[in-house]
Amino acid sequence: MLDSSQSMERFLASVERRAFRMAQIATNSTDDALDIVQEAMLNLVKRYGAKPEEEWKPLFYRILVNSIRDWYRRTRVRNRWRSWMQTIGKANEVEALDPIESFPDPAAHNPEDQVIIGDSVAALDSALRILPPRQQQAFLLRAWEDLSVRETAVVMRCSAGSVKTHYARAVRTLRKLLEDHRP
Amino acid sequence: MTQDNNDHESVFLDRVRRTLDDSADNLDARTLSQLTQARHRALEKAKSKPSLHRRPFWLSLAGLVTAAAVVFLAIFLTRDPSGPQHYSAIEDVEILAASENPEFFADMEFYAWLAEEMEDAG
Numbered sequence: 001m002l003d004s005s006q007s008m009e010r011f012l013a014s015v016e017r018r019a020f021r022m023a024q025i026a027t028n029s030t031d032d033a034l035d036i037v038q039e040a041m042l043n044l045v046k047r048y049g050a051k052p053e054e055e056w057k058p059l060f061y062r063i064l065v066n067s068i069r070d071w072y073r074r075t076r077v078r079n080r081w082r083s084w085m086q087t088i089g090k091a092n093e094v095e096a097l098d099p100i101e102s103f104p105d106p107a108a109h110n111p112e113d114q115v116i117i118g119d120s121v122a123a124l125d126s127a128l129r130i131l132p133p134r135q136q137q138a139f140l141l142r143a144w145e146d147l148s149v150r151e152t153a154v155v156m157r158c159s160a161g162s163v164k165t166h167y168a169r170a171v172r173t174l175r176k177l178l179e180d181h182r183p
Numbered sequence: 184m185t186q187d188n189n190d191h192e193s194v195f196l197d198r199v200r201r202t203l204d205d206s207a208d209n210l211d212a213r214t215l216s217q218l219t220q221a222r223h224r225a226l227e228k229a230k231s232k233p234s235l236h237r238r239p240f241w242l243s244l245a246g247l248v249t250a251a252a253v254v255f256l257a258i259f260l261t262r263d264p265s266g267p268q269h270y271s272a273i274e275d276v277e278i279l280a281a282s283e284n285p286e287f288f289a290d291m292e293f294y295a296w297l298a299e300e301m302e303d304a305g
Contacts, residue, residue: 005226005230008226009222009226012222012225012226013222016218016221016222017207017208017210017215017218018203018207020207020210020214020218021203021206021207021210030214034214034217034218034221037218037221038221038224038225041221041222041225042224042225042228042229044225045225045226045228045229046228046229049229055297058293058297059293062293120202121202121205121206124199124202124203124206125206140203143196143199143200144199144200144203150296150300154292154293154296171192171195171196174195174199175192175195178195178199179191179195
């Protein structure tokens with residue numbers, strides 16, 4: 001029989017890849033996603049390691065979703081601060097725009113183009129990133145993690161009705177973005 | 184929703200799941216190594232976490248004094264023995280006096296749901 005530390009390690013190993021992908025889709029950053037997953041793992045072990053094993057999955061995803069929400073908040077504040085600093089900077093010095101920097105990247109693709117070139121993972125990631133965060137989470141938890149409506153509602157701290165609405169809207173948008181443009 | 188639309192949606196969702204599974208199965212070696220390190224760090228830190236029993240005595244005493252001050256303040260502010268505020272103060276005192284981690288109370292809703300799920304399961 002496995003001791004609790006071995007059971008926890010086995011559990012974390014079983015969820016870490018999907019958790020990382022969820023965080024990576026949400027943040028569009030590998031480093032931030034790794035930080036979020038590590039924080040979620042640490043919090044689960046520290047706060048709920050003594051809980052029965054069957055409670056770990058919803059608890060872990062609840063912590064993960066909270067960490068992603070915190071990341072959104074921090075990013076929003078940082079972006080506001082940055083844009084405020086840029087406004088101040090522009091007022092103080094008139095800087096000519098670099099024509100190379102401002103030229104659109106010809107290699108960049110929108111989701112539709114990515115489906116056409118067959119890069120399905122990148123296309124799906126781009127389409128998922130278009131979704132509002134709550135729709136993105138509801139979709140990934142329901143469709144990929146296979147959580148029930150009630151479990152998803154507990155993880156997302158919202159009503160079952162909200163989960164259904166977020167999920168239905170997410171599916172409709174994703175189908176529109178990905179299915180209609182399938183070659 | 185028509186049967187045809189349901190079938191289309193089911194096919195679409197299967198395709199999305201497969202794509203997501205592939206992306207998780209084919210993470211690069213660097214990311215996998217960092218995930219493994221993160222997992223080990225989490226387990227190591229949990230082992231080195233000081234338990235409540237090893238907390239210095241003065242820290243526990245300071246906590247008790249603070250909790251007592253908060254309790255007295257709560258009772259003082261809600262002295263009216265009638266009405267719902269009285270019960271609210273008693274609940275607060277119970278929470279403050281409990282040995283449970285304060286985070287436990289923040290997750291009460293979750294545990295209520297879990298208990299309900301277990302009852303449903305038999």
